[in-house]
Amino acid sequence: MSNATSTAQKGGFLAGTANYLDERVGVGGILKEFGRKIFPDHWSFMLGEVALYSFLVLLLSGTFLTFFFQPAMTNVIYDGVYGPLKGAEMSIAYKSALDISFEVRGGLLMRELHHWAALLFVAAAGLHMMRVFFTGAFRKPREINWVVGFALFVLAMAGGFTGYSLPDDLLSGNGLRIIDGMIKGLPVIGAYVSSMLFGGEFPGHQIVARLYGLHILLIPAFILIFIVIHLFMVVIHKHTHYSGPGRRDDNVVGYPLMPVYVAKAGGFFFLVFGVLMLVAATVTINPIWLYGGYDPSPVSAGTQPDWYIGWADGALRLAPSHLEVTTGNYTWSWNILLPMIVLILLLVLVAAYPFFEAWVTGDKREHHVLDRPRNAPTRTAIGAAGMTFYAVLWAGASTDLIATHFALSLNHVLTTMQISLIVLPIIAFFITKRVCLSLQRKDREIVLHGRETGRIVRLPHGEYLEIHEPLDEYEMYKLVDFIDHKPDVARPNAQGKITLGARARAALSRFFFEDRVSPVSASELASAHPELDAVEHVETKALV
Amino acid sequence: MSDQKGLVPASHDSEGFEHDYNSGLAVVTADKIPDPGLEPHRVRMTDKSVKHENRAARQVFYWFMASAVGSVGSIVAYFAFPISSDLGTVHNNTFFMGLGIALGLFGIGFGAVHWAKTLMPDAEVAEPRHQTRGAEDVRARAVEIVSLANSESGFSRRKLIRRSLYGALAMFPLPALVLFKDMTTDPNPQGTLRHTMWTAGTRLALDPTGTPIKAADLTIGSVFHVIPEGLMPDGAHKDDYLEQKAKAAVLLVRVDPAQINSQKELDWGYNGIVAYSKICTHVGCPVALYEQHTHHLLCPCHQSTFDLANDCAVIFGPATRPLPQLQITVDAEGYLVAKGDFSEPVGPSFWERTAK
Numbered sequence: 001m002s003n004a005t006s007t008a009q010k011g012g013f014l015a016g017t018a019n020y021l022d023e024r025v026g027v028g029g030i031l032k033e034f035g036r037k038i039f040p041d042h043w044s045f046m047l048g049e050v051a052l053y054s055f056l057v058l059l060l061s062g063t064f065l066t067f068f069f070q071p072a073m074t075n076v077i078y079d080g081v082y083g084p085l086k087g088a089e090m091s092i093a094y095k096s097a098l099d100i101s102f103e104v105r106g107g108l109l110m111r112e113l114h115h116w117a118a119l120l121f122v123a124a125a126g127l128h129m130m131r132v133f134f135t136g137a138f139r140k141p142r143e144i145n146w147v148v149g150f151a152l153f154v155l156a157m158a159g160g161f162t163g164y165s166l167p168d169d170l171l172s173g174n175g176l177r178i179i180d181g182m183i184k185g186l187p188v189i190g191a192y193v194s195s196m197l198f199g200g201e202f203p204g205h206q207i208v209a210r211l212y213g214l215h216i217l218l219i220p221a222f223i224l225i226f227i228v229i230h231l232f233m234v235v236i237h238k239h240t241h242y243s244g245p246g247r248r249d250d251n252v253v254g255y256p257l258m259p260v261y262v263a264k265a266g267g268f269f270f271l272v273f274g275v276l277m278l279v280a281a282t283v284t285i286n287p288i289w290l291y292g293g294y295d296p297s298p299v300s301a302g303t304q305p306d307w308y309i310g311w312a313d314g315a316l317r318l319a320p321s322h323l324e325v326t327t328g329n330y331t332w333s334w335n336i337l338l339p340m341i342v343l344i345l346l347l348v349l350v351a352a353y354p355f356f357e358a359w360v361t362g363d364k365r366e367h368h369v370l371d372r373p374r375n376a377p378t379r380t381a382i383g384a385a386g387m388t389f390y391a392v393l394w395a396g397a398s399t400d401l402i403a404t405h406f407a408l409s410l411n412h413v414l415t416t417m418q419i420s421l422i423v424l425p426i427i428a429f430f431i432t433k434r435v436c437l438s439l440q441r442k443d444r445e446i447v448l449h450g451r452e453t454g455r456i457v458r459l460p461h462g463e464y465l466e467i468h469e470p471l472d473e474y475e476m477y478k479l480v481d482f483i484d485h486k487p488d489v490a491r492p493n494a495q496g497k498i499t500l501g502a503r504a505r506a507a508l509s510r511f512f513f514e515d516r517v518s519p520v521s522a523s524e525l526a527s528a529h530p531e532l533d534a535v536e537h538v539e540t541k542a543l544v
Numbered sequence: 545m546s547d548q549k550g551l552v553p554a555s556h557d558s559e560g561f562e563h564d565y566n567s568g569l570a571v572v573t574a575d576k577i578p579d580p581g582l583e584p585h586r587v588r589m590t591d592k593s594v595k596h597e598n599r600a601a602r603q604v605f606y607w608f609m610a611s612a613v614g615s616v617g618s619i620v621a622y623f624a625f626p627i628s629s630d631l632g633t634v635h636n637n638t639f640f641m642g643l644g645i646a647l648g649l650f651g652i653g654f655g656a657v658h659w660a661k662t663l664m665p666d667a668e669v670a671e672p673r674h675q676t677r678g679a680e681d682v683r684a685r686a687v688e689i690v691s692l693a694n695s696e697s698g699f700s701r702r703k704l705i706r707r708s709l710y711g712a713l714a715m716f717p718l719p720a721l722v723l724f725k726d727m728t729t730d731p732n733p734q735g736t737l738r739h740t741m742w743t744a745g746t747r748l749a750l751d752p753t754g755t756p757i758k759a760a761d762l763t764i765g766s767v768f769h770v771i772p773e774g775l776m777p778d779g780a781h782k783d784d785y786l787e788q789k790a791k792a793a794v795l796l797v798r799v800d801p802a803q804i805n806s807q808k809e810l811d812w813g814y815n816g817i818v819a820y821s822k823i824c825t826h827v828g829c830p831v832a833l834y835e836q837h838t839h840h841l842l843c844p845c846h847q848s849t850f851d852l853a854n855d856c857a858v859i860f861g862p863a864t865r866p867l868p869q870l871q872i873t874v875d876a877e878g879y880l881v882a883k884g885d886f887s888e889p890v891g892p893s894f895w896e897r898t899a900k
Binding site: 036037038041075081082083089101102103105106108109112113141174178180181182184186187188189190191192194195196197198199200201202203204206236237238244245246248249250251252253254255256259260263264266267268269270271272273274275277278280281282294295296297299300301302303313316317318319320321322323324326329330331333335336360361362363364365366368399400410411414473474476477480481483484485486487488509513518519520521522523525 | 570575579860894
């Protein structure tokens with residue numbers, strides 16, 4: 001860029017602009033540093049992108065909605081175009097949400113776009129988190145970025161819930177009533193926190209405006225800040241890549257940012273936006289006009305929260321009966337506290353997992369090559385157990401619908417769910433672990449003896465053989481390039497004492513790595529004589 | 545950094561990095577199958593055939609044109625499908641505008657991705673990755689800067705001002721506690737939760753019309769949703785209509801007295817007509833579903849089930865306490881009236897609920 005001025009004179013408008021920007025903000029250095037940055041390619045890396053783009057769609061559609069929505073709870077009488085509610089008493093918030101739907105062109109489209117984008121935002125963030133978990137992308141140096149991503153997931157749910165409550169319809173009002181009931185159950189401070197949140201007694205006249213402030217300012221601001229930190233750390237670490245030939249911890253393999261990633265990721269933004277727009281145009285979500293304004297007395301059967309709150313609602317439903325106890329003059333609402341503790345514990349375990357695994361493995365190296373889930377069987381099994389636990393809580397929010405749709409007894413459905421919450425994660429753990437180990441053994445088999453081709457040859461004396469084709473070196477490397485861990489024994493420290501921590505760590509390392517399948521080594525491969533194994537004996541009888 | 549070592553085939557172990565970190569329980573094997581390096585690039589049709597290349601370029605062009613058509617189409621739809629009091633017009637407006645915008649977006653998206661995949665280079669390239677940890681001289685300079693800042697400010701040395709700063713920093717958020725206290729104007733929130741609108745002589749009225757109910761209006765098995773008479777959105781409780789309703793809502797049921805097992809329930813009712821708080825003792829949803837032949841009340845939110853024949857005791861679900869019963873009788877004109885307020889707080893439990 002030293003002769004940028006002369007370039008500018010020759011190069012016309014584009015070069016002129018570049019020169020202008022370089023001389024004022026140093027854009028040349030920025031482009032030199034980032035313009036050809038390499039990004040690895042894989043479909044699973046797009047999940048985080050989907051979340052990011054959904055958030056951008058939320059900002060765009062949400063801004064439109066703020067121009068029309070009025071977060072006030074003053075009572076008015078509806079006189080709009082929607083016939084069934086004419087003359088009904090309702091809050092200004094609910095009325096303005098109806099007006100956006102029925103009296104603003106494109107208003108309903110934007111409301112539905114916003115709602116669908118919110119659902120996709122949380123879903124994509126959750127799937128992205130699972131991708132990061134199951135591939136071990138949270139390992140050093142990315143532990144902190146895992147925590148940032150975790151915070152984003154929680155903020156996404158908070159953003160969703162505060163937005164869901166704004167229209168002040170019957171469904172969302174009952175959701176707030178449940179929140180109010182949960183807050184009142186908090187020991188010592190419950191009644192006071194509830195009164196402060198609602199500005200007096202539930203439902204009061206404040207809550208919609210207060211949630212509005214959180215929903216359009218505080219929560220999106222935090223989400224934006226955390227997204228910036230999240231992506232900044234991606235730049236610092238450079239993106240991980242899957243194991244394969246030529247992919248190592250000290251390089252990054254993929255396509256350059258300019259032009260390929262600008263086109264692919266930029267184009268993908270429009271695709272995500274397009275899908276959301278298409279769904280918003282064709283599929284109704286949250287038809288608030290059917291519910292009516294909030295009134296504490298009526299309720300519709302089969303009420304359901306948005307999907308991402310389901311696990312919390314399910315936890316409330318699955319709590320056993322009669323947990324509330326009174327000590328002296330004071331009430332412990334364990335029927336509310338126990339589910340809250342379970343939810344918080346699950347979140348804490350998710351946030352802390354990278355640090356836990358790092359402690360167990362004692363591995364202090366940087367990891368930039370991802371694990372295939374099968375190559376970390378215990379981690380994958382723990383993830384499967386966690387997902388199952390979450391899934392049962394989530395399904396727990398539909399006990400009534402499951403009972404009515406499948407003509408089952410509600411009591412049996414609930415009891416089954418309560419048992420499943422404990423038992424299914426354990427079963428999921430063992431099945432997943434066994435499946436992973438079997439897949440690893442299958443990989444070894446393929447590396448050592450080649451792929452089954454399905455081609456059967458008949459030898460002159462009548463014997464049948466199946467041809468096995470050896471892998472090429474690139475295919476083979478994908479199957480042997482993974483980290484193998486060995487369990488450790490508890491060792492004494494400098495004082496010659498075996499500490500409790502060392503014992504726990506040794507026990508956990510056995511739990512993690514006792515069952516292990518090692519990658520095929522060079523000497524194993526050499527002694528496997530693939531040229532002799534290329535054909536495998538097949539029982540002639542089996543073919544008849 | 546290790547980029548001098550460059551792209552020597554390394555294993556997962558940090559051989560390429562300048563620092564030796566503990567590999568923990570990971571097995572570091574010398575007997576690895578060697579890395580063959582990046583796979584050779586596969587040539588695409590668009591790389592070797594001008595015809596294919598031109599066709600791909602045309603396809604990208606068509607996508608971008610389709611996008612422009614979609615965007616314009618959506619503007620046309622805005623005018624072509626205005627909305628009126630006929631709700632079908634809202635549907636058409638949403639559908640056609642959305643379709644146009646979606647095409648506008650898809651066109652750009654598919655065009656750009658197709659461009660990248662067919663016409664831009666698709667050979668994967670490798671770039672060295674540096675260790676996150678700074679080089680030794682950088683780290684040494686960082687430590688030096690911090691200790692310089694410390695000695696120049698005297699932060700460690702001057703204990704008195706350091707500790708007074710901690711004290712001041714601990715105090716400065718405290719005013720917020722006072723500020724936020726006024727988020728509620730209720731000086732005694734838990735006390736407010738103890739009382740509802742019901743007083744001795746308040747007539748039971750239908751929700752939401754406010755019509756008083758005569759005992760004779762109820763046949764066995766009938767269920768009424770009830771509010772205190774005078775609780776109307778435009779009445780005396782104009783300003784706290786929903787707050788009062790959220791506590792005072794009652795479910796009124798007439799049961800054959802022979803089927804009620806509790807003497808207290810009979811005594812607090814009138815000829816088998818019993819009134820219970822409709823607010824669930826779990827987290828406060830309206831317990832609005834009544835099953836006549838089992839006498840069960842079900843909360844639709846979390847399925848707490850209350851036995852109406854047995855003082856509304858919890859027989860299923862996460863609630864613990866029975867629904868509070870409202871004592872009722874009839875006045876001189878035959879209307880059902882409350883004998884007083886509920887004898888205990890209604891709705892979800894709170895810490896001081898049983899306190900005097």
